[in-house]
Amino acid sequence: MTDAAAIATADHVMRHWAAPEAGPVRIGSAEHLRLFCRMLLETHNPYKPAVMVWPTLEPDAFQRLTSLPIWDIAVQTEGRASIRVKTFAERISEPLLRQALDMDAGEEARHKVVLGHLVASYGIKLAPEPAYPPPADAEWAWLVTGYSECVDSFFAFGLFALAKQSGFFPPELVETFEPVIQEEARHILFFANWVAWHRRNLPWWRRIAFEARVVAVWAFLIWERIGIARGIDADGTAQDANFAMTGGSAVGSDLSPQALIALCLSENERRMAGYDARLLRPTTVPALAALARRFLPRPKTAGA
Template sequence: MGSLSDIYSRLPESMDDLPAPPNAEAVVEADFRARHWLSPVRGPLKPGSDAHKRALAEMFRDTFNPYKPSVIDWPKLDPETLHRVTSLPIWDIAVQTEGKARLRMAAYANLVTDPDVKDAISRNAWEENRHKEVLSKMVAAYNIPMAPEPPYVEPKDVEWAYLVTGFSECVDSFFAFGMFELAKRSGYFPEALTDTFEPIMQEECRHILLFANWLAWYRAVMPWWRRPFFEAKVWAVWGFLAYERMSLARTVDDSGQVHTQDNNFTVTGTKEVTNIQITLPEFMDLCLEEDDRRFAGYDPRLLRPTTTPAIARVIRDVGRAWEFASGIFKANAKKAA
């Protein structure tokens, strides 16, 4: 694999090497552009067509934000808030996930021959690296104990690794949108922290928008004889992700302390990021609302991820049916008593 600067489409190695914004207006304008994009091409953007392929690449390039997310002067936290931040069981997984995503996407981009798609996935890899830099700086600023990072090894099956990363982001980002909104509404964490991570949330939206459209394009241009094996691989990825999210990850730091990390924190961790009481169906509704809101500014002809929202609707509807049935059961039990 070549140097990172080659892989990342001539973007600098570090986010610190990006040019500083000339003024406050430039930051606001860049943030707006990162959230709104419409292709100038008229007519449908059919997956597999040159118009669709160029649109997905142009969307990702045109919505790139050179100023945010950024490393800030991390605010001093009172002891209670500091404990909330440092005790969240996510930091090892968060940093390592971004590190693996960076490498996997760069490795896959290195195999892609189409220049438009190669550029988009390369930029995606660079943005994953920026997320890791921001998280690493925050972890260091608040002295959050971390297990040593494992070596990031280029995957043997590059396509499998890219699919795992892409589908993982589709699942985790969907639920993270809702959880992040809960944290903002509750004021459970300082506004400076939530403002710092807001553009990361929006970049994740762009990432899964890119992945969904890459997947549709890739399927459309794939030779027919490869399609059955590829679809079997996709199903295997979903099986792997389901298994992974039913387990806890355990790591050990330099002092021998065990760190238990929740692979499914974006679904199960609402009580740890907010003091707002919310039922599971209500949380699913919030995730769906936030998912729609974050995608609303992008060209509606580009495909959106659909599997996780569909699963969320099933969870919501089953949860509401359970609440209704249990309410009737409790009312009958109370009458009988």
């Protein structure tokens, strides 16, 4: 098998997976646990960041890429995600779930390495990184990471497609970075199914406490994304956590908010389409986005 064929095979496996066992799967069952854990484990793409080829960019493309205000927060987000997932995995005794969580943590760490190679290849200067200590509350950190990825990935799917369509990123760069974007689709699919499985297996009194914690996580994420909890880097520069939701203009498009949400919805569905239909899909962010789209003002037509 040639290198190109091996890459194409790994890419296909990462995007298309169904368990060989037929029949319905009850949410919360042992079969459900095996389904979403095996999905993550068996769709792993073994690409190595050290051998990824970062293409030489034309001056205008180089300027567009390096001027994006996302690189510090992107690297730090992946660093925090990796230690949070790893810490949560360490408290899990179920072998298959522990294996899948370890895979998730390893892939998050690999994303950070990929971003590190990207910024080094293009001479992007980063602020000094903070330490990434293990979180004191492993479940809270895991929930914050999972729901945050559900928000950010939904908008990132659309923005990445928009950058590709508009020519903001050259095709070679899109092809190099594409596996990282699809990995995030796998991660949020795994997380959504873990939440449903975990919820079903809690006694009613613990389920109430868990639901209250989920509400608190969403409140925290909303607080963060409206700018109240905006990080400050070593130079005193605000790091905006809202780029995933506000970055349409930054990638060279005047697409209306309605059209951008429509693209995000379409890309989200496309990226989830190749996985076993019995797996639950993340629904909260797409549903909220679709609802918001209904209330956004429609763009004015020419001559209006």
